[in-house]
Amino acid sequence: MLLANPPRFFWSLARHNQMIECPRKYAYQYYFSHHGWLSSSTELAKQAYRLKKIVTLPLLVGQAVKQAIRNYSFTTNTESIEEHMTAMRNFIDQELRRAYLQTRDHGDDWYHEPNVYTMMLEYYQKGYLADYEIQQTKTSIERCVTSFFRSKTFRELQSIDLIQILPQEAFCSVELNSVKIFVSLDLLYHKPTTNEYIIVNWQTGKQAHDHLTQLALCAFYIQQTYNVPLNVIQIRNEYLYLGGSHTYYVTAKEIDEFHHTIKESLMNMHLYIEHSEYNQPKPLSAFPMKQSTRCKQCVYQELCEKTD
Numbered sequence: 001m002l003l004a005n006p007p008r009f010f011w012s013l014a015r016h017n018q019m020i021e022c023p024r025k026y027a028y029q030y031y032f033s034h035h036g037w038l039s040s041s042t043e044l045a046k047q048a049y050r051l052k053k054i055v056t057l058p059l060l061v062g063q064a065v066k067q068a069i070r071n072y073s074f075t076t077n078t079e080s081i082e083e084h085m086t087a088m089r090n091f092i093d094q095e096l097r098r099a100y101l102q103t104r105d106h107g108d109d110w111y112h113e114p115n116v117y118t119m120m121l122e123y124y125q126k127g128y129l130a131d132y133e134i135q136q137t138k139t140s141i142e143r144c145v146t147s148f149f150r151s152k153t154f155r156e157l158q159s160i161d162l163i164q165i166l167p168q169e170a171f172c173s174v175e176l177n178s179v180k181i182f183v184s185l186d187l188l189y190h191k192p193t194t195n196e197y198i199i200v201n202w203q204t205g206k207q208a209h210d211h212l213t214q215l216a217l218c219a220f221y222i223q224q225t226y227n228v229p230l231n232v233i234q235i236r237n238e239y240l241y242l243g244g245s246h247t248y249y250v251t252a253k254e255i256d257e258f259h260h261t262i263k264e265s266l267m268n269m270h271l272y273i274e275h276s277e278y279n280q281p282k283p284l285s286a287f288p289m290k291q292s293t294r295c296k297q298c299v300y301q302e303l304c305e306k307t308d
Contacts, residue, residue, distance in 0.1 A: 007034045009269075009279040010173075012182040013214055016265045021294065023272065027287035028052065028300045037115050044303075051299045053114040055099075056121045057129070061137055062204040064095040065144045065240065066186060069202060074157045074165070081149055088145050096137065100129070121299060144204050144240040151238050152245050153187070153200050164190045166197075174224045176262060183221045197222050198234045206241055216258035219250035230255070 007030065019026040028048045035041045036049020055063075068088045079087075099118040102110070110117035122129055148154060157163060166188045173182050187200035199218045219233045235248045272287060274280045281287075289304055298304075 003031065003034060003280060005035065006279045006281065007031070008180075009273075010180045010182055011176075011262060011266060011269075013211070013217060015269075016213075016261075019265070019269060019272075022290040022292075022298070023287040024284075024289040024304060025298060025300055027272070027281065027284055028303060031281040032284060048300070048303060050111065050114045051303065053110075054119045054121050054124055054299045056297075057133055057137060058140070058205065060096060060099050060118075060120065061092070061140050061144075062202075064092040065141070065148075065204050066202055067095065068092050068145075069148060069187075085145055085149055088148070089141060092141050092145070121297070140204065140241060143243070147238070147240040147243050148202075150243070151240070153198075153236065153238055156198075157189070162191065162193060164192060166190055172221060172225075174221050176220075176259070177266075179266065181217070181221075181262070183217050185218065185221075188222075194232075195228070196232050196234060197226060197228060198236060201235070201237045203237055203239050204241055212254060213258060213261055215248050216250050216254050220255055220258060223255075 015026070015030060018029055029052060032044060033048035033052045034045065036045040036047070036052070041049075068091045071091065072084070072088070099120065100123075102118040103120045103123045106117045107119070110119045120129070122133055157165070168185050168188050171182050171184055173180050175181065185199055186202045189198050189200075190196070191198070199222065201214075201218075215235050218235050219230060222228065222233045223230060230250055230252060233250065235250065236245055237248075238245045270276060272282055274282045295301055295304070
């Protein structure tokens with residue numbers, strides 16, 4: 001089955017990881033869900049797109065926490081820390097409640113407009129949220145909010161007159177070998193006195209993820225965008241659920257390894273493409289399914305069961 005208008009090709013770490021995790025999931029995510037929001041699309045595209053828009057509760061918590069941090073003003077600090085913490089908790093609670101009410105009360109609306117309404121995976125699979133899921137969410141919110149106000153980044157940004165917070169889009173990009181490479185930055189700021197660039201990744205999960213490819217990607221983006229050497233680029237992972245942080249400096253050797261990883265990844269991605277010029281994928285059957293314990297938490301599981 002040829003796609004009428006294939007999506008434009010790009011590379012991102014998320015795309016790379018999904019291809020490794022399961023080629024069939026990769027196919028649904030980046031090809032066969034394309035244009036699924038259009039009424040004229042095939043039923044497969046509509047269903048794949050609908051499933052693609054389902055989100056897990058931990059992901060929603062992470063999104064709400066990061067939005068609350070983006071909303072925080074380091075230049076207006078008349079309230080106490082306790083008042084700021086309460087305001088941040090309230091914002092996150094409201095965001096999650098809105099998502100829950102849409103999930104519970106607007107299932108039919110989501111079915112027809114999945115790009116407008118939210119659907120939680122946990123509710124979609126069971127028809128309710130379990131008590132332990134609700135309790136875990138409350139714990140995550142409390143830990144993340146508390147850790148933010150205790151974080152090294154928060155302390156540094158209190159000296160806002162000595163620091164320049166740099167604007168960035170939700171997804172920044174840089175070109176490498178004529179391919180657009182996307183990178184996600186939670187926060188970027190500059191210290192003019194030392195000419196240091198600090199990238200901050202807010203990690204809200206229960207496990208620390210310090211992937212070299214992600215670190216090198218961030219450093220490469222800053223190096224190319226601001227034309228600065230690697231030794232002035234700091235990458236700081238703030239572990240909001242776990243507490244604490246870790247700061248990295250990426251070396252030239254690690255950048256070379258990153259280039260090799262991308263080159264190999266692009267070669268593997270092109271194995272699934274029929275026509276490179278148009279990014280036309282091979283048939284769905286050319287994307288094998290990987291059976292694993294992760295299948296139970298995969299949003300595309302029901303599609304795989306249909307094609308078994």
